[in-house]
Every structure is written in structure tokens, then in C-alpha cells.
Amino acid sequence: MGEQSPESARSLETAELTKAFGGVRALDAASVTFQPGRVNALIGPNGSGKTTFFNCVTGMIRPDSGQVSYRGRDLTGRAPHVVARAGLGRTFQLCRVFPRMSALDNVLVAARPGGLVAKLRGAHRRADVDRARSWLTRLGIEHLADVEARNMSWGQQKLLELAGVLMSDPETVLLDEPAGGVNPALLDRIGSLVRDLNAEGRTFVIVEHNMDLVMSISDHIVVFDRGRPIAEGPPSVIRSDERVLGAYLGV
Incomplete structure (x- = not known):
């Protein structure tokens, strides 16, 4: 990606990212830079x-x-736990929670590496329990x-899935x-929470179809x-933007 500016060195970036499934290119040489310290949105049909x-x-x-680069570190093809440890947290379109665990235990599992093992052994640090409860309250x-x-x-x-993501204290959160x-x-609660957490220093990248939410909370939008x-x-x-209207409306 060449020499990076100080701002770029804090960014989540991709260069020429390409992924095909069969003969269809789901990603076609996508180069994107998301702004650090801001609420970014990724939208499209x-x-x-x-x-x-x-x-x-x-x-x-x-x-x-x-x-894929984050804060100047090459994360291309790295395993999800490596990406998470680099400071990127992520929620999913279909929630990933443990259905037969309590809300508190779901958040505790995300407290640190081996969280599920700790849960199964009934061993959690008091500090982790207090922090998990504070996120549930938040x-x-x-x-x-x-x-x-x-x-x-x-x-x-x-909200529970997001609490688990935040429990790992990511610098950048992908929703x-x-x-x-x-x-x-x-x-409304999610929108307010995103803005509050952003004001406290977290970067967000949000994939979303609800344009009212996107337009109300985003600083920077990539289409x-x-x-x-x-x-x-x-x-x-x-x-x-006429290109955006064309992509959504076919005009």
C-alpha cells in the first residue's frame, strides 16, 4: 500500500481485495479506507x-x-482470533450467542481467550464478572x-452479542x-450507543440497509x-450522488 501517513497508519484499509464464488466476483478489486475515530457506514444494494x-x-x-491492513499491520487471510486480538470486533447479521447460556455467561465467554473453558469450569475472575455486568447495564x-x-x-x-464484542475491548467495531x-x-438505543462509544474513542464500520439510521449516525459512508x-x-x-441513486434505483 506504499508509505502510510500517520492517519492512514491508524486505519482499516483494503487494497484490491478480490473474492469470487464460482464464476461470480463478490468482491472485485475493492480498495477502501475507513476513517479512524469515526462512525463509518458501508452501504449498497x-x-x-x-x-x-x-x-x-x-x-x-x-x-x-x-x-487487508489495520493500523499498519497486514491481516490478510489471518484467522478470526488473530484479527480480534489486533483490535477488530465484529457482530453478525444473524446473532451468534449461546442460546442455553444466560446473558451474563454469554458476555463472560468473551472476556478473554479461553472464556468458554473458564465458564465450563465455573471459574471467572471477579473483575470479569463486574465488567460483564457493567456492559449489560450500559x-x-x-x-x-x-x-x-x-x-x-x-x-x-x-444487544447481547454486542456486549460480548465490547467485552474484548476492540478499538474498531464492525456491525x-x-x-x-x-x-x-x-x-434508537443502538444508535445512541454507537455515537456514545464513538465519542469515547472507538471506531465503527456499519453495514446497514436502514438509511435513516445510516444517515443519522454516520460521519463517512462508503457505497x-x-x-x-x-x-x-x-x-x-x-x-x-447520482452513482448511488443509480445503484439503488437503476436510474
């Missing part, structure tokens, strides 16, 4: 490559070519601490469709179409 991009960045799948689900995840609503499970299936009250970025900028610019 269905099938534009957004989730594939997240999966390549976070090590869920390996790109065919190209590079997300407004402390009253569900002893409730099994399977008995929580979809929106509450999304995959946080608004999907969430009622308006919880959606994908057919596996590569076609536009980027602040919400005020993206709203009126």
Missing part, C-alpha cells in the same frame, strides 16, 4: 459484496487476492443477566446490520455496487 467484505476483513473467509439489558439467550427477543440478542429485525425503541466502492463521503454528499 443486496448482493453488492458488503458481507463478503466483512468476512474477508475479519478472517471468516480468505480473499483470492488483495490485502446496553440496558442488565435485568436479563440470568435469562438464557434463547428466551430473549431478537433485538435483545443483538453487520444492527437494525435488522429490531424494534424502533431498541434501534458498494457489484463488489467494489462506487462513492464515498459524508451523508450530505452521498444523499445526492
Whole structure:
């Protein structure tokens, strides 16, 4: 990627990232830089490559070519736990929680490497328990601490998954469709939480179809179409970009 500026050295970047499934290129030489310390959004029509991009960045799948860099470190093709330790946390479009564990235990599992083993052995540090409870409180689900995840609503499970991600203290958080299936009250809570956590220094990259949420909380938006970025900028610019309207509306 060449010599990096101080700002670039703190960024999540990709260069010429490419991934094909069969004969279809889900990512087509996608080069993107997300702004550190900001709320970034990644939007685009269905099938534009957004989730594939997240999966390549976070090590869920390996790109065919190209590079993923975070804070100047090459993370291309690294395993998910390596990516997480580098400071990247990620939620999923379909929540990944342990359905038969309580909310508190779900968050404790994410406390540190070996968290599930610690849970099975019944051994958790007091500091981890206190911190897990504080995240449940921060997300407004402390009253569900002893409730099994399977008995929580979809929106509450999304908050629980996010609490687990935050438990590992990532510098950058990637959210995959946080608004999907969430009622308006919880959606407002998620939006406020993102802005508050961003104000405290965390970077966000959000894949989302809810344009009201995207436009209200994002500082910088990248628009994908057919596996590569076609536009980027602040919400005020993206709203009126003809390329974006064409990608979404076919005009």
C-alpha cells in the first residue's frame, strides 16, 4: 500500500481485495479506507459484496487476492482470533450467542481467550464478572443477566452479542446490520450507543440497509455496487450522488 501517513497508519484499509464464488466476483478489486475515530457506514444494494467484505476483513473467509491492513499491520487471510486480538470486533447479521447460556455467561465467554473453558469450569475472575455486568447495564439489558439467550427477543440478542464484542475491548467495531429485525425503541438505543462509544474513542464500520439510521449516525459512508466502492463521503454528499441513486434505483 506504499508509505502510510500517520492517519492512514491508524486505519482499516483494503487494497484490491478480490473474492469470487464460482464464476461470480463478490468482491472485485475493492480498495477502501475507513476513517479512524469515526462512525463509518458501508452501504449498497443486496448482493453488492458488503458481507463478503466483512468476512474477508475479519478472517471468516480468505480473499483470492488483495490485502487487508489495520493500523499498519497486514491481516490478510489471518484467522478470526488473530484479527480480534489486533483490535477488530465484529457482530453478525444473524446473532451468534449461546442460546442455553444466560446473558451474563454469554458476555463472560468473551472476556478473554479461553472464556468458554473458564465458564465450563465455573471459574471467572471477579473483575470479569463486574465488567460483564457493567456492559449489560450500559446496553440496558442488565435485568436479563440470568435469562438464557434463547428466551430473549431478537433485538435483545443483538444487544447481547454486542456486549460480548465490547467485552474484548476492540478499538474498531464492525456491525453487520444492527437494525435488522429490531424494534424502533431498541434501534434508537443502538444508535445512541454507537455515537456514545464513538465519542469515547472507538471506531465503527456499519453495514446497514436502514438509511435513516445510516444517515443519522454516520460521519463517512462508503457505497458498494457489484463488489467494489462506487462513492464515498459524508451523508450530505452521498444523499445526492447520482452513482448511488443509480445503484439503488437503476436510474
